[in-house]
Amino acid sequence: SQRAWSGAGLCRGRGGSRGKNEYDLLVIGGGSGGLACAKEAAQFGRKVAVLDYVEPSPQGTIWGLGGTCVNVGCIPKKLMHQAALLGSALKDAQHYGWNISQPVHHTWSVMAQAVQNYVKSLNWGHRVQLQDKKVKYFNVKGSFADPHTVRGLTKAGKETVITADNIVIATGGRPKYPTDIAGAREYGITSDDLFWLKESPGKTLVVGASYVSLECAGFLTGIGLDTTVMMRSIPLRGFDQQMASLVTEHMESYGTKFLKRCFPTKVEKLKSNRLQVTWKNADLNKEETDSFDTVMWAVGRAPDTKTLNLETIGVKTNSETGKIIVDASEATSVPHIYAVGDITEGRPELTPTAIAAGKLLAQRLFGQSSELMDYDNVPTTVFTPLEYGCVGLSEEAAVQRHGSDNIEVYHAYYKPLEFTVAERDAAQCYMKMVCLREREQRILGLHFIGPNAGEVIQGFALGIKCGATYPQMMKTVGIHPTCAEEVTKLHITKRSGLDATVTGC
Amino acid sequence: MAQRLALQRLLSLPLRGPLASHGRAFGTSARLRSTFNVQDGSDFQDRVLNSSKPVVVDFHAQWCGPCKILGPRLEKMVAKQEGKVLMAKVDIDDHTDLAIEYEVSAVPTVLAVKNGDVVDKFVGIKDEDQLEAFLKKLIGA
Numbered sequence: 186s187q188r189a190w191s192g193a194g195l196c197r198g199r200g201g202s203r204g205k206n207e208y209d210l211l212v213i214g215g216g217s218g219g220l221a222c223a224k225e226a227a228q229f230g231r232k233v234a235v236l237d238y239v240e241p242s243p244q245g246t247i248w249g250l251g252g253t254c255v256n257v258g259c260i261p262k263k264l265m266h267q268a269a270l271l272g273s274a275l276k277d278a279q280h281y282g283w284n285i286s287q288p289v290h291h292t293w294s295v296m297a298q299a300v301q302n303y304v305k306s307l308n309w310g311h312r313v314q315l316q317d318k319k320v321k322y323f324n325v326k327g328s329f330a331d332p333h334t335v336r337g338l339t340k341a342g343k344e345t346v347i348t349a350d351n352i353v354i355a356t357g358g359r360p361k362y363p364t365d366i367a368g369a370r371e372y373g374i375t376s377d378d379l380f381w382l383k384e385s386p387g388k389t390l391v392v393g394a395s396y397v398s399l400e401c402a403g404f405l406t407g408i409g410l411d412t413t414v415m416m417r418s419i420p421l422r423g424f425d426q427q428m429a430s431l432v433t434e435h436m437e438s439y440g441t442k443f444l445k446r447c448f449p450t451k452v453e454k455l456k457s458n459r460l461q462v463t464w465k466n467a468d469l470n471k472e473e474t475d476s477f478d479t480v481m482w483a484v485g486r487a488p489d490t491k492t493l494n495l496e497t498i499g500v501k502t503n504s505e506t507g508k509i510i511v512d513a514s515e516a517t518s519v520p521h522i523y524a525v526g527d528i529t530e531g532r533p534e535l536t537p538t539a540i541a542a543g544k545l546l547a548q549r550l551f552g553q554s555s556e557l558m559d560y561d562n563v564p565t566t567v568f569t570p571l572e573y574g575c576v577g578l579s580e581e582a583a584v585q586r587h588g589s590d591n592i593e594v595y596h597a598y599y600k601p602l603e604f605t606v607a608e609r610d611a612a613q614c615y616m617k618m619v620c621l622r623e624r625e626q627r628i629l630g631l632h633f634i635g636p637n638a639g640e641v642i643q644g645f646a647l648g649i650k651c652g653a654t655y656p657q658m659m660k661t662v663g664i665h666p667t668c669a670e671e672v673t674k675l676h677i678t679k680r681s682g683l684d685a686t687v688t689g690c
Numbered sequence: 691m692a693q694r695l696a697l698q699r700l701l702s703l704p705l706r707g708p709l710a711s712h713g714r715a716f717g718t719s720a721r722l723r724s725t726f727n728v729q730d731g732s733d734f735q736d737r738v739l740n741s742s743k744p745v746v747v748d749f750h751a752q753w754c755g756p757c758k759i760l761g762p763r764l765e766k767m768v769a770k771q772e773g774k775v776l777m778a779k780v781d782i783d784d785h786t787d788l789a790i791e792y793e794v795s796a797v798p799t800v801l802a803v804k805n806g807d808v809v810d811k812f813v814g815i816k817d818e819d820q821l822e823a824f825l826k827k828l829i830g831a
Contacts, residue, residue: 302752312786313794
């Protein structure tokens with residue numbers, strides 16, 4: 186259903202001086218948000234251009250059109266996660282009767298080439314799509330000359346000047362490098378480089394507690410590499426912390442080493458070409474050291490705004506994060522200039538939200554729509570070896586918002602049927618549903634750890650969006666035998682203190 | 691290595707030509723003479739559009755599995771035509787603008803060019819008989 190006009194913000198960007206500027210819409214950044222916005226605008230018959238440019242990483246890695254998700258994010262991550270899962274499946278297979286000689290070995294270069302080739306096919310696919318939808322594409326690095334003019338520089342330094350009635354900034358983010366650790370930039374890599382390595386990273390230290398860190402460390406462990414995660418404090422900040430602990434607990438039993446409450450102080454290169462890392466162990470209050478083949482920084486991502494020249498034209502950014510401040514209609518502080526995706530302050534750093542926001546923006550600018558992007562109840566999944574999917578509020582957020590007396594948490598430890606014959610430990614397979622206690626008992630949040638968590642949560646996200654209640658969930662019949670059916674059977678409350686282990690048949 | 695140098699001298703090709711890019715030695719000199727990698731837009735103009743002989747243009751990509759099957763098969767069939775038709779190979783990642791200009795979307799895409807015009811086209815893998823028919827039509831027409 187269409188949202189009502191919320192006021193002044195939506196009036197901007199319409200009836201721009203057609204004909205004075207070269208394009209109706211210029212999008213800076215050819216990633217998830219930018220491409221979606223550009224293609225949608227072109228559907229309305231508008232003259233649209235996209236600028237995309239990849240600044241090489243400090244290690245020299247570059248990639249093609251499509252943005253972070255396609256090239257150094259979701260896509261290669263999920264494929265490598267799959268490679269690791271297949272390794273576990275091969276181990277399980279013996280129990281199911283398959284004659285597979287153990288141990289099974291993994292060859293990085295075979296996986297990497299296959300993944301990289303697929304990504305390259307996506308780069309091409311995006312290029313063709315822009316062409317088909319008549320969107321002009323420039324492989325240039327853009328910077329603002331004035332609110333309607335952008336200067337684009339090619340790799341060779343050639344300049345193009347582009348003018349547009351409306352401009353959307355969708356340049357996304359890049360991994361941060363620590364600034365106070367000697368050798369960090371010189372010897373370390375980030376996720377920008379990991380997926381494009383031609384040779385195995387070998388014994389790897391992943392520094393960080395983000396989902397980038399845990400997902401990468403997870404699949405590196407899964408393909409048989411000696412992998413260590415170094416965390417300064419809590420894992421998966423911002424996520425439900427009970428679930429985050431279960432995720433890291435599983436990773437430990439899976440074989441990933443954890444250095445908790447540690448932070449690196451320096452990285453040096455050894456004669457053997459290995460990297461010597463020295464760190465401070467806060468618990469033991471001493472310095473420790475070890476050598477690795479690869480050190481990967483996963484200590485956060487920073488918005489890509491440095492070279493855009495935003496200060497000159499007055500686009501306001503958050504002083505702490507550097508991200509562009511936008512209102513509910515994705516408008517910046519400058520009329521006719523908008524922003525979508527990872528570059529925007531306070532939004533989830535997810536592909537689907539960037540795409541949806543980009544499309545809705547185009548529809549509001551050129552398609553007589555007034556619908557705003559709804560950022561509530563966005564489902565997501567962390568693709569660690571045992572996956573964690575969620576939608577809605579974490580238990581902590583629900584308690585903070587409503588008070589612990591006003592919420593009920595239903596939970597269960599379950600065992601996936603597939604784990605039984607394979608003799609796999611299911612200690613961390615767990616789910617919980619956070620509901621309001623009063624009246625209809627609306628579901629505020631759903632959290633699931635287990636195989637195929639993303640597939641499980643996706644369907645329930647629709648229910649949450651529609652305001653589903655606990656009684657409605659209990660009336661929903663489960664599909665048997667699945668893990669997802671346990672969601673429809675949740676009945677043990679945390680409040681009762683009873684043992685939450687449930688059995689299947 | 692010796693074969694590579696001999697062939698290079700034979701054709702006076704720059705070292706960064708077909709052999710360098712492919713890293714694969716052609717089996718016969720006939721195949722060598724009739725197949726080449728397009729270097730850039732003006733090379734395409736010279737050797738394809740301005741060619742006195744008809745040219746089949748193989749748009750391919752390093753990441754494309756079927757291209758690795760069609761490429762050698764087409765080269766073989768072109769060589770069989772004894773110089774009556776030439777084959778130009780275009781890597782769409784190296785020459786994206788050219789590929790876009792000729793409306794390539796899926797790969798492999800093969801264009802038949804005669805006197806500067808695209809007179810025929812196919813997309814995807816074809817067997818040897820189909821390729822021979824395609825080439826004979828181009829030569830004959």
